[in-house]
Amino acid sequence: MDKQNHPQDTETRILQAAEKEFFEKGYAGARTASIAEAAGVTHAMLHYYFRTKDKLFERIVSEKIDALANIVLSAIGDGDLPLEDRIRQGVERHFDFISANRDLPRFIVNEVFAHPERAEMLGNVQNIAGSLLNNLQHEIDEYAAKGLCRQADARILLIDIVSLNVFPFIAAPIVKAAVGNLYESYDAFLEMRKKENVETILGKLKISRL
Amino acid sequence: MDKQNHPQDTETRILQAAEKEFFEKGYAGARTASIAEAAGVTHAMLHYYFRTKDKLFERIVSEKIDALANIVLSAIGDGDLPLEDRIRQGVERHFDFISANRDLPRFIVNEVFAHPERAEMLGNVQNIAGSLLNNLQHEIDEYAAKGLCRQADARILLIDIVSLNVFPFIAAPIVKAAVGNLYESYDAFLEMRKKENVETILGKLKISRL
DNA sequence: TGATTGATTAACAAAATTGTTAGTGCGAAT
């Protein structure tokens, strides 16, 4: 019908194309021309809406950092489940979030390496994580006092969780090549991995019993 | 003394500068001019010795893939130690290797993402890893049959090891910001981490006992 | 209607980056 005047449309199309391009190729590898082409607009439009490649990039970055704060919040989990269930739920939610944003970890890691000052932008995220850790630590302490689980440092546990969950995504092509045909699909492998990681974490907490 | 004729010298200086630049910024982010400057030569020399940025890059890549094959070999570990010790040794060697090549994991991950066909270049590495896994699996099977350890899939164990060991390096600036002042230095944290990872892996294998 | 506004385009300009070339100087071999 109308040949133009889809302002919202083109802007979001550019944003979507840009997210894809930046995620896949990083800031340096991304080309504004490719982004424009993928969005189906002339590359002048990209400058019209976002002025520079840099500003467009910043826009994507801040959006994604917000998204990150959410998963951390959601990992706090439902009110007063028993410890084991909350951990199970937290690990699975974290895994699922990454699974739904597979390029995000690599992107964050690379961009924080490229601009270490951006580690501070994650400060907000880390504050949330901090109170989450406090809660968790208290709970572990209680359980341990009652002899219901092993004593453990919640921060270490968190690093274990993130390490285990992030790796199959951040190193996807390599792991894919390595596991090869052992699973009917990479997603099947990931499903296995999610369960395995939950068990690994719970295993670290479990009291050895007869 | 002599103003020129340091052919070996300049070539290796370019290689060293290139490795650093490529590792830090990736292929796309690296600038041949920066490499030349860091090496203390005119950027024409870079083309003189390596013709193109691409060829220089390939050179670095293949060198590093060789280095990688070695660590995998060395992870096979000393002949006939008991299972626990071999695993301990394998995990620690892997950790130490990454520690001595801190940018390597990020580099490999990024470049394999950028050129998935390069996953095949790792085929060699994976063959070696394959036979290592076979050995390990047999040993685990024997131990498990005797009730000396839990039954486990060696491949899963390997993924656990790599996940846990790689993360504190690939996400260094983030983890650094997160652990903050809890450790006197990041290296102290890493030392703790190495031990913890060994225990985590051994813990997965351990028979729960009274 | 006709003036205004915002979206859009094509062509262009500027900057950055890679790659080349012609020539210089030094040392070694004949």
Next chain:
DNA sequence: ATTCGCACTAACAATTTTGTTAATCAATCA
């Protein structure tokens, strides 16, 4: 000593990539 080859430089050329501008087009509104 002259020639030859190699390392090297400086200037330049080519290409790629980002950013700009002037003109167009369609819708809206006065």
